[in-house]
Amino acid sequence: MNSLLRHQDPILHADRLTHVVFNRRDPDAMDRFLRDFGFVSLETSGRSRHYRGYGKAPFCVEVIPADEDSFVGFALVAKDVADLQRLTQVEGVAIEPNDGPGGGLRVRLTDPDGRRVDLLAEIAELDPLPIRAPFVSINTPNRNVRVNAPIRSSAEPSPVLRMGHVVLQTPDFQRTAEWYMHRFGFIASDLCTVADGTPALGFFRLDRGDTPADHHSLAFLAGPAPAVLHVSTETIDIDAVGQGQQHLRARGWTHAWGTGRHVLGSQFFDYWKDPAGDEWEHYADGDLMTADYPTGQHPLARGGLWAWGDDLPESLRPPGPLPEGAPPFSRAVVDALLTPPRPWMR
Numbered sequence: 001m002n003s004l005l006r007h008q009d010p011i012l013h014a015d016r017l018t019h020v021v022f023n024r025r026d027p028d029a030m031d032r033f034l035r036d037f038g039f040v041s042l043e044t045s046g047r048s049r050h051y052r053g054y055g056k057a058p059f060c061v062e063v064i065p066a067d068e069d070s071f072v073g074f075a076l077v078a079k080d081v082a083d084l085q086r087l088t089q090v091e092g093v094a095i096e097p098n099d100g101p102g103g104g105l106r107v108r109l110t111d112p113d114g115r116r117v118d119l120l121a122e123i124a125e126l127d128p129l130p131i132r133a134p135f136v137s138i139n140t141p142n143r144n145v146r147v148n149a150p151i152r153s154s155a156e157p158s159p160v161l162r163m164g165h166v167v168l169q170t171p172d173f174q175r176t177a178e179w180y181m182h183r184f185g186f187i188a189s190d191l192c193t194v195a196d197g198t199p200a201l202g203f204f205r206l207d208r209g210d211t212p213a214d215h216h217s218l219a220f221l222a223g224p225a226p227a228v229l230h231v232s233t234e235t236i237d238i239d240a241v242g243q244g245q246q247h248l249r250a251r252g253w254t255h256a257w258g259t260g261r262h263v264l265g266s267q268f269f270d271y272w273k274d275p276a277g278d279e280w281e282h283y284a285d286g287d288l289m290t291a292d293y294p295t296g297q298h299p300l301a302r303g304g305l306w307a308w309g310d311d312l313p314e315s316l317r318p319p320g321p322l323p324e325g326a327p328p329f330s331r332a333v334v335d336a337l338l339t340p341p342r343p344w345m346r
């Protein structure tokens with residue numbers, strides 16, 4: 001368990017998550033979804049389509065036209081080229097030019113489950129796009145700070161500022177988590193264990209020292225096969241999440257879960273399905289931690305996933321029953337997630 005809290009001597013400390021990559025059989029449908037979700041299409045050459053957010057990242061999503069729908073992987077940004085060099089020395093791979101928007105340099109790895117993980121440096125960032133000011137003045141019973149200033153937001157796509165996190169299912173939780181902690185300096189923010197003490201769900205943040213980092217940039221759930229469970233994006237504030245939901249409803253997309261407030265990470269959330277069935281989260285007001293914040297340890301339980309809001313939808317629950325021969329912890333994970341967390345839930 002201790003080896004899952006933080007690696008004592010990681011190869012490097014990555015700075016941030018920057019983009020995700022998907023294969024899509026119907027890139028036109030994906031294009032409609034991503035625009036409605038709050039991304040901005042970029043004019044780029046080549047087969048892939050790229051989408052930026054309203055922040056500085058050169059792009060947030062790459063869609064590769066393909067004969068299958070699948071998650072390819074994601075990219076992290078290093079603090080400097082020396083980090084790429086350290087990684088090449090350990091992994092025996094080369095630094096190569098990054099051929100996507102933003103250019104710069106990259107080291108391309110494959111994680112234990114076969115996903116592409118790029119580490120980038122010297123990428124050219126974009127000027128942020130204009131967004132409305134966040135609604136940060138909140139009236140409370142004993143503190144009236146918003147006077148003669150009504151909240152007026154419109155039903156429009158929630159502007160995606162940047163990628164927040166990627167949540168992956170992995171058949172070997174310990175190996176996968178340690179792989180990321182050793183290479184990129186991830187720290188466990190919260191670990192959830194099944195009854196025998198085996199960690200089965202973990203939220204991992206980047207080590208940015210005294211600079212606050214998202215509660216998690218990566219999370220893993222133990223499960224029978226590698227899968228992407230969702231990708232998450234940060235938008236302006238709670239009203240942007242809510243008004244984005246109105247827009248996505250108006251456009252006929254499939255809602256998955258929300259709005260609600262998570263427990264581990266505290267994000268105000270809303271989940272939507274893309275045309276291939278993968279899930280995308282809008283969030284606002286997530287937790288930020290510095291590197292010294294201790295790891296939380298909890299029993300895995302469905303009710304621990306959100307503080308308030310609707311019950312976990314069927315689509316996010318384990319399908320069960322598990323195949324014969326499934327490892328015991330898989331059964332424990334399924335039991336934990338299928339047990340109704342509150343009296344009025346089933």
Ligand SMILES: [Fe+2]
Binds near residue numbers: 230232281
């Ligand atoms: Fe999430």
